[in-house]
Amino acid sequence: MNMNNLRPPISIGLFLLVLVLFGCERLSNGVVREIDFPEHTPEIVVTLMARNQMDSLVSRAHSSAGILDSIGSKRIKSALYTLTHEDGTSLTWGGQEDWTSELGHVLTDVELAAGMWSLLVEAEGFESVTAEQRMPPVIDTLGGYALAYDTTLVDFSVEEYDSGKFFLTRTLDLDVNLPNRSGESDFFVLRILDEEALAGDEFEEEEEMNGGYAILTTQMEDDPRLEYNRLLQGYIFEDAGNLNAASDLPFRIFQERWGEGLKDVMQSSIILEVAAISPEMALYYQRLDLISNPSGGPLFTEPILAYSNVSSGYGCFGLYTSIALPFVFE
Structure with a gap:
C-alpha cells in the first residue's frame, strides 16, 4: 500500500478543524458586544x-x-x-x-x-x-367631480335549506368611471359597506339570525391600476393625471345571504362606498399595509417605516369625501 495516499485526507481534516475553532472564537467574541440605544424623548x-x-x-x-x-x-x-x-x-x-x-x-x-x-x-x-x-373635491354622481357606474347581473340562485329559511347567492359585474382632473393626482378607495356589520363573518350556528356578506373583487387579475389594501378592506386607485386610467374599471361583486323570509333575503342590498382621499392618506395606508404584510413585497428589502405627515414624525392627518351607492334588489 502506498502510504502517501493517506496524507491529503489528514491534512484536509486538520485544516478544517483549525478553521472551525478559529470561526467559533470569532463568533463568541461577536455575540457579547453590547449595542447602545439612544435615549428616546416621548412625542x-x-x-x-x-x-x-x-x-x-x-x-x-x-x-x-x-x-x-x-x-x-x-x-x-x-x-x-x-x-x-x-x-x-x-x-x-x-x-x-x-x-x-x-x-x-x-x-x-x-x-x-x-x-x-x-x-x-x-x-x-x-x-x-x-x-x-x-x-379633496366632493365626490358624487352629479356635478363637476362625478363618478358613473353600471351593474350587470351575472349569476343568481336561491334555495330553501330549511322550512322558511333561504340561502341566496348573487354575482354582479360592476363597471366604474371615476372623476378625473387633468394634471392632478387623485386617489380613491372603493369598498363594500355592510349595514349589519356581518361582512366576513362565518356562517352562524344560530340560523334564525339573518346574515350574509358581499365581496368586491376585480374582473381582471392583477389590474395594475388597482391595489388591494387589507386595512381599508378595499381597493386604492391613483389616476396620476392619466385621463384614460380612471375609465371602465371592471369589478365583480359576490354576495351571499341567508335567513328567514324569502322576500327579506331576496331584497338584501349591497352598498358600495367610493371615497376620494388625500394623497398623504393613501400613502399612509399603503405603507401600513406593507408593514402588516411584509411577505407581499420583495424577498430582501430595507425596513419599511410608516409614512407620517405630522411634524413629530408619528401619525398621519388625512381628509376625504365619500359617497355610498346602494344596489337595491326587488
Missing part, C-alpha cells in the same frame, strides 16, 4: 382621518415610546385638538373633560369646507405637533 403620536361631513369625529393621541421603554405608548387624555381652515375659521375640542371612555376625544356634527386645513395638537409635557392637508 405626540396622532392619527386623524376626517370626512368633510361626519356625525362624529373621534380623535386619539398617544405618546411615542422607545425600544427600551418598558411601559410603552400611553394615551394622552389631556390632548387638545384644533383644526383651522385657510379662511381663519377653526374648531377646537379635546382635553381631560372631553375624553370619552373607550373611544377618545369626540367632536360631533362635523362639517369641513373645501380648501386647506391645519391641525394642531397640544398636550402638557409634550411639544405641540402640526400637520396640513387639503380637502
Whole structure:
C-alpha cells in the first residue's frame, strides 16, 4: 500500500478543524458586544382621518415610546385638538373633560369646507405637533367631480335549506368611471359597506339570525391600476393625471345571504362606498399595509417605516369625501 495516499485526507481534516475553532472564537467574541440605544424623548403620536361631513369625529393621541421603554405608548387624555381652515375659521375640542371612555376625544356634527386645513395638537409635557392637508373635491354622481357606474347581473340562485329559511347567492359585474382632473393626482378607495356589520363573518350556528356578506373583487387579475389594501378592506386607485386610467374599471361583486323570509333575503342590498382621499392618506395606508404584510413585497428589502405627515414624525392627518351607492334588489 502506498502510504502517501493517506496524507491529503489528514491534512484536509486538520485544516478544517483549525478553521472551525478559529470561526467559533470569532463568533463568541461577536455575540457579547453590547449595542447602545439612544435615549428616546416621548412625542405626540396622532392619527386623524376626517370626512368633510361626519356625525362624529373621534380623535386619539398617544405618546411615542422607545425600544427600551418598558411601559410603552400611553394615551394622552389631556390632548387638545384644533383644526383651522385657510379662511381663519377653526374648531377646537379635546382635553381631560372631553375624553370619552373607550373611544377618545369626540367632536360631533362635523362639517369641513373645501380648501386647506391645519391641525394642531397640544398636550402638557409634550411639544405641540402640526400637520396640513387639503380637502379633496366632493365626490358624487352629479356635478363637476362625478363618478358613473353600471351593474350587470351575472349569476343568481336561491334555495330553501330549511322550512322558511333561504340561502341566496348573487354575482354582479360592476363597471366604474371615476372623476378625473387633468394634471392632478387623485386617489380613491372603493369598498363594500355592510349595514349589519356581518361582512366576513362565518356562517352562524344560530340560523334564525339573518346574515350574509358581499365581496368586491376585480374582473381582471392583477389590474395594475388597482391595489388591494387589507386595512381599508378595499381597493386604492391613483389616476396620476392619466385621463384614460380612471375609465371602465371592471369589478365583480359576490354576495351571499341567508335567513328567514324569502322576500327579506331576496331584497338584501349591497352598498358600495367610493371615497376620494388625500394623497398623504393613501400613502399612509399603503405603507401600513406593507408593514402588516411584509411577505407581499420583495424577498430582501430595507425596513419599511410608516409614512407620517405630522411634524413629530408619528401619525398621519388625512381628509376625504365619500359617497355610498346602494344596489337595491326587488
